[in-house]
Amino acid sequence: MFLKLLEVVLKTRNRMNVGTNCGDAHALKLDTLLKLVDVKGADGKTSLLHFVVQEIIRTEGARLSGTSQNLDDAKCRKLGLQVVSGLSSELTIVKKSAAMDFDVLSNDVSKLSRGLVNISEVVRLIETQGLDESRNKFSESINRFIRMAEEEIIRIQAQESVALSLVKEITEYFHGNCNIPLEVRI
Known part of the structure; x- marks a missing residue:
């Protein structure tokens, strides 16, 4: 669902910028998502975020109901709304992931590896002293x-x-090039 949201944002952005040098973008920056609330419609109340969500609700509802026409608009909207409401549960893991520091985790794995080497050396020392039954077990x-x-x-x-390769892939997706260092936190 999040990927669909990003696709709709990108398509909407490209449609709004037709005829400009920004009209054929293949990626978007994350800060673009923050601007969705700021861009308002002619009524001054409806934001671009409202439009994007309504568009996803409409297309997902039509897809699930098996019709491309608005035969039963209420049914389509209800189905689409159920799909969109699942986005919140999809993103709960993002919050957990954001709290995890990759460098700390990597260092902990290295420490564990070094600890195993140390344990192996102690076992070898014990084995060189001769093995009785308890030491053998x-x-x-x-x-x-x-x-x-x-x-x-x-x-x-x-x-x-x-x-790491997924971080690089996501960085390329959002920023459009891979020259951005992996230290950039998403």
Whole structure:
């Protein structure tokens, strides 16, 4: 739904700027969304945000009802409104994500990795002292833990790479070029 909202904003922006050098934009900046409330219609009350939401309600309602004509406008609006109201629940994860600091998370994963190396060294020292039955069980148990933890850290590091590439992709989508440093927080 958020992607549809952005598409409608971009199309509306392009339509409003037909004939200018801004009339064929392929991306928009996030601060453009803040301006939707400021742009008012001829009545001075209706904002561009109202128009965008109404347009999404209309098109989603028509899509869900299976008709492109306004045969039952009330039914279409009701269906479209249900879809648009789901945007709030879609964006709840954004708030949680915004509170997460990627650098801190990355440093924590590095610390865990270094900690596993330290644990491995301690286990090797214990093993060099000769293994009785209790040390052997401890060594086997810790080595299983280390293998599982290393696999998990590798999985987390792979997800970290995916997250960075998604940040880059989103940055390109909103800003129209990839020369913007990844440190830019969205």
